[in-house]
Amino acid sequence: MIKRIKVGMASCGIAAGASEVKKFLQQNIDDENIEIIEVGCIGHCYAEPLVEVETEKTSIFFDQVEPTEEYLEKILSVDKNSAMTFRDERVSREKLKVTRLAGRIDPVSFDEYIEHGGYQSLEKARKMQPEEIIKEVKTSGLRGRGGGGFPTGLKWSFLAAKEAEKKILICNADEGDPGAFMDRSMMESVPHQVLEGMLIAALATGATELFIYARAEYPLAVKNINKAIDQIYEHKVNVFDDRVIDITVKEGAGAFVCGEETAMIHSLEGNRGNPRFRPPYPTDEGYKGYPTLINNVESFSNVPIVIKEGGKKYAELGTENSKGTKLFALAGDLKYAGLVEVPMGLTIGEVVYDIGGAQRGEVKAVQIGGPSGGCIPAEHFDVPIDYDSLESLGAIMGSGGLIVIGSNRCMVETARYFLEFTTKESCGKCTFCRIGTKRMLETLEKITKGEGSMDDIEFLEDLGPKVIEASLCGLGQTAPNPVLSTLRYFKDEYLAHVKDKHCPALQCNDLVDIFLDQETCIECRQCIKNCPVDAISDDFVVDNDICTRCNTCVEVCPVDAISRVKRGEKNG
Amino acid sequence: MAKVNLRIDEKEITAEEGQTILEVAEDNGISIPTLCYHEQLSTSTSCFLCMVKDKKTGNYIPSCSSKITDGMDIEATSDDIFEMRKTALNLLLSEHSGDCEAPCTMACPAGIQIEDYLRAARKGDFLEALKIIKERLPLPMSIGRVCPRFCEEDCRRNVIDDQAVNINDVKRFAADLHYEDYLEDLPKLGNKKIAIVGAGPAGYTVAYYLRLKGIKSDLFDMMPKPGGMLRYGIPEYRLPKDVLDTELAHFEKMGGIDVYCNQKLGEDVKLDQLKEDYDAVVLTIGSWCSRSMRTEGEELAVGGIDYLEELGRQGWSGDDPGETIIVGGGNTAMDCARSTVRLTKQDVYVYYRRTEKQMPADQIELIEAQEEAVKFKFLTQPIKLRKENGRLILTCIKMELGEKDASGRRKPIPIEGSEFEVEADTVIAAIGQSTDAPEGVLTNRWGDVDAQDDNYLVEGNLFSAGDCVTGPATVVEAIGAGRETANSVAAFLKGKEYKRDYNINVSRGHWQSLSKDDLVLIKEPVERKRAELEYISDKQRTNSFKETNKTLTEEEVKKEAERCIECSCSYKEDCKLKDYSEEYKAHPEAMVGEKIRFDYDMRHPEIIRDPGKCIKCEACIKVCKEVVNKYLLEFKERGYYTRVGTELEKPLPVDCKDCGECIEVCPVGALDWKEKKR
Amino acid sequence: MQLLEPLEKDRSNLIKAIQMVQAEKGFISTQAIKEISDHFGIPVVEVEGVLSFYAQFKRSKPGKYKIAVCDGTACHIKGSSRVKNWLVEELKIDDGETTEDGLFSMETVACLGCCSLAPVVSINGKVYGNLNRKKLLKIIKDYKNRGDN
């Protein structure tokens, strides 16, 4: 007997076609006893659209569901043979704590959250003294998940110690790292858990005005969290001793730098999102001058667990200085992209190969921490994931973006890409960041175009550390990381671009020709038909002066007769 | 208030809690550069020039915003910090669009403030114009006639109508007009005295600028009259010698400059003796040895410079040399040819082994020579000279252009079998000069006096400048070097080491690479063609040494000066970015990349806004908001393209002219009064 | 502006106000800037300063179909620059521009949060993933056929 059918409808699911699937199911299932509900993301984004069928006894998942009779049939018959298998390589390594409910419950059902033990930690906390709460958080060893890794309990104690007419608490949901979606997923899938963490923090610190600063590109997350907020107002969850704690969602407007604390405060105040010099720190002087605490979505999402388990228990998981679990948004050159939650201390290799299903030997590096982070080459994949180990390799834990870079990618181009991002996102205030990143970017562009020299490499090595040392905020202070870490681990690629005018990954268009091998060619004319600029002649020769290296022909050729080759190597 | 103990640059300091490192450093005489900090404004913390190092953490921190804490140990002066500040300045310069100095001034070897004297001339204040000129150049009557006009080659006016401002003729007019009644403010003479050997342009310049510092000099020259090249190298038709006499008489009038002629070094005066008798000696003996043709029979030819010298001795007259061939393509060749034209009715030829385009002579010299019927044969190389029946027979060979050589010019190579012979009465070899350095003086591999690049010192108390150091060059280059030598000598006499000023110049580029839209025009350029000098008649030009052209009229000069579009930055005298860049040895080309380019705003009657020069210090925005209590300026956009904007890009209100606080705080020329300083 | 009436005149609502206007009109006109400035009693130049800081705000009218090409990390390494080029060729517009018929406008954005489907674009908020050239051109064609209505 089917009880419920759950369709994964987080942004990833919707993008994969979950809305159509849900509509189809609704239209074609007449049985009134079967409830069809929307849930969030279980993290297995590669498998979307995902449908979970719950019966009295079990529950099974169907992956890559299409809105067809065939799938309907399988679903209704709870056909175990067609069910999705959860690979043991992944299941045995993951540790679902923060995301325990993600994708399992209706994100905007208050009752369901309560059913699954929601707001019990808050209830527990209400009975504790603020100092006790803070002590538990300190004991847990929880560190900020937003990138900085600052001990959460310690930060709370700063705010708690403040005497002020008003104290502010902000949840940083700006998630600007391109390629990261942990916070989005949490807000879309279990918004109440985030709110519960915030309310516990409010109890502990005495904050009375709470904000969630959400990234502009996350409409569904905003929608769900707003619904959840309405529900807690309705159920008076946010009333402490007759005092209503206000929670407001504020949407960002497209500026990565607003993830930085002081910039975020300026933005919330209705100003340009320029950071300012610290100290004073926000806990001393923040939003509208009031003491302000800022924590990340994932950090807050951990809090109910800490309170429930107690700090000591929580701290059992993880490594010496990094406790608990960490969410990673796994993407790039791997098989199973998605959101994973792993205990601190797992190795990068386990995440990339075992969980992500990337092929050993086909991966060159991972980029951790997005544009502020660095790359870690495959030979270091045995390091454990914790704050300190990553830093010693020139990367950072960051917020959790983890991009797998395949062997066929150019590291110089990758560095250029990240720097282009930060250059565009620099607020433009301080000299080293505004101009330094731009000059570095121009230099990288030169190199990827094959116009670079050894002086340019030296220039990057000289200017990069200076930008790190003399920028005002974290954006500038980390912007050179991708460049410096690729220079550290993949210098040979730089040298190839500079000395041989060669891109070993054959990715940098200016250093590549498109070559059609007439021996292999079966004259199917697919390439000629598909070339958008008519660069391939009737007798199957590519004119590389016309060709834009769009790669269409390489992709359409059924026999792989067309390939990218070193510029000038094959075509004269 | 609580007291805080800290160290800055190893100095133990006690200060009030709440103060910034910058404030404390300043109170203790430790200077820290700032660009975005202003006492009366909230801090911006954007320029990062004020960086110091927190020795405990090893971090660089902006001292303008960092509060002192107990036990702090700060490094405010060190090589590392110097390097970081220099990098900050290099970065700022790399995005900066502007022209500190006008291109004409940059091109002028003497560095005359051309724009300023043109402005004075435009107003009719020629005395002021002359004063400005003489700050850099003591021989304006002569230079006003003989200068090859480096300035005009680079003049931005070319962007407007393809014609440079006639800069040099404005100078000539101002000098001619006021020479007699002008006398500079002269300090009392001290008791230092130096000897200068060679009373040419370099020697006179050294003497002049030393005199302005109260230092006496004696000039020695081997010729019967002073002036050097100006008298014996430059023909009368270009520089009449009575003009030169007037000009040189001025030096006498100043007092403290004595000239001794017919004093040949090594015979009448001895270098060792001079070095002993005087506080310092400056060699400015020029470069007077003709280079030979290095061909068979070369001794039958007259050296170019010898030929001119002889004419000079005879008061620019001489016997008819008959049919003449001048070998060479430089200015000396032109002077020889054009002088010869004036002495004979017969044909005068110039033979040059490269092409017309490659001739090193000034364009105008070539044109005027052609006007005076000098005949040119290019790609022709003499290989032999002999005498037959009282006439000279010159064997030549035809040349063609081959591969490029080290200098980037295509090298002429002989065409085999193309030899031919020509007859002439006189052959003049004007193919270059070398220096006849006195015995015992250090020379370089070209045989020129080996003076140090940065201070003109040869050794001990001996200095040297001008052609004898550089090899044959122009008068104005000798003057530029002369002035610097004077400064170096003056420093030497005080026992100080002379360091040439390190000046930076941000430039928008050469006019050939610019269009009108690239310029900041501080006023609408007047539409007017360039004023040209009137020539004397062709007949007079070929049978007398009369000066070939006349000085412009006062009216013409005033109008010509109006054509100047005033290229230099209105703020160059006060610019903090420029000053600090010079102090920290930053360089505008140290880093290259996209320059910021925003339209400048001239719409306000008295204020110019030029955001291309803005360093984003935020001071103008803050002062308007925090001090003036208006809110007329705000940053717009972000990142590299951040700029200061006004409400809907409208001009600033006219009232702003009574305030000007933003201009006051702007460290650069991004906000300024339109009126230029002088 | 009526739209803004319910909004408290606190400075901290400025960005919200601009967002509301943009949601309604699709862009921020000069008139709207003046009205926002009036509503909050802050100078026009300050409103301009704020809105020009944020990438989300447009000063000119966008196309009926707003295409956002994701150039987040995952999409970038999966070839988002090609995706963009395909669109440039097809629509003859560049980043930030609108087609002459006012139908499409295009901009690149960083990460739409659907990295597992990279490369992705979104059109009026609807995300399309796992793109190749054919798929993309088909999607564009569908929108074209829908045309103006």
Ligand SMILES: Cc1cc2nc3c(=O)[nH]c(=O)nc-3n(C[C@H](O)[C@H](O)[C@H](O)COP(=O)(O)O)c2cc1C
């Ligand atoms: C340029 C920049 C962008 C940032 N973006 C984010 C972000 O998107 N999300 C986030 O939680 N923290 C971000 N941070 C870090 C925050 O400034 C801050 O450290 C964090 O929100 C604190 O919360 P936590 O202690 O819980 O990590 C960013 C920092 C910088 C410098």
Ligand code: SF4
């Ligand atoms: S480091 Fe960059 S983003 Fe941060 S304040 Fe400076 S310019 Fe702005």
Ligand code: SF4
């Ligand atoms: S503002 Fe300063 S650096 Fe810029 S052009 Fe003017 S003088 Fe030069």
Ligand code: SF4
């Ligand atoms: S226009 Fe005036 S300031 Fe500019 S280069 Fe010419 S003479 Fe000099």
Ligand code: SF4
């Ligand atoms: S225009 Fe304003 S921001 Fe720019 S340099 Fe001048 S004072 Fe600073």
Ligand code: FES
């Ligand atoms: S940052 Fe301190 S003076 Fe500019």
Ligand code: FES
């Ligand atoms: S990188 Fe494109 S959706 Fe995340």
